[in-house]
Structures are given as structure tokens and as C-alpha cells.
Amino acid sequence: MIDPDTATSGPAGFLARLRCRLEHIVHWLRGFVFGMTTYEMVMTMLKERADREHLFVLISFGDLLGVPILPPYYSLRLLPFIVPLMGTWKRRLLREKDLTDIASMLD
Numbered sequence: 001m002i003d004p005d006t007a008t009s010g011p012a013g014f015l016a017r018l019r020c021r022l023e024h025i026v027h028w029l030r031g032f033v034f035g036m037t038t039y040e041m042v043m044t045m046l047k048e049r050a051d052r053e054h055l056f057v058l059i060s061f062g063d064l065l066g067v068p069i070l071p072p073y074y075s076l077r078l079l080p081f082i083v084p085l086m087g088t089w090k091r092r093l094l095r096e097k098d099l100t101d102i103a104s105m106l107d
Helices: 011-037 039-064 072-095 099-106
Strands: none
Touching (some): 039 072
């Protein structure tokens, strides 16, 4: 990207400023079109991915919460891959609200 402040004056400076302005307009238009067309799909897919990751960790390490689903052998084999996710998983599990929780907050 060309910096219009360092461009020389005259026709070359004018073209540099015009090019810079057009680059900004194109960048803004790309963001606008992305927001109008695919932003909601991308956010939905990211939420779906997080939900599936949450479910996988719950199935794999549910015994931490007293839900024995998998034998401990498989949990121990997967432990090195799951350790970095444990902090965020526990926070997300405690943050999650059920419909009954939301209804009780209304009263």
C-alpha cells in the first residue's frame, strides 16, 4: 500500500493518492459484502465447532465430572492433546446456561 503522505507532488502524487483511496474503498467494500453474505454462516460454523469440541471433551473426560463414558485407558491416551483445552472447557461448562436457568432468572 502506498502512503499518500510520502508521495511526491504533481501527477505522480495524485495517482498515488488516488490508488491509495481506491484500495481503501475496495477493502471496505470487501468487508461490507462479506458482512452481508457470509458473516453469519462463519459465526454459526465457529459456534458449531466449539460445541463439538466441548462435546468431545465431555465424552472423553466426563469422569472428571462424574460421568463415566469411556474407559480410562482411552482418556489417558488422549490426555496430552486435551490438557491445553481443559481450562477453557471448564469455564465454558460452568458458563453454559440452560433454558430452565434463563427462566429462573426472569422471576
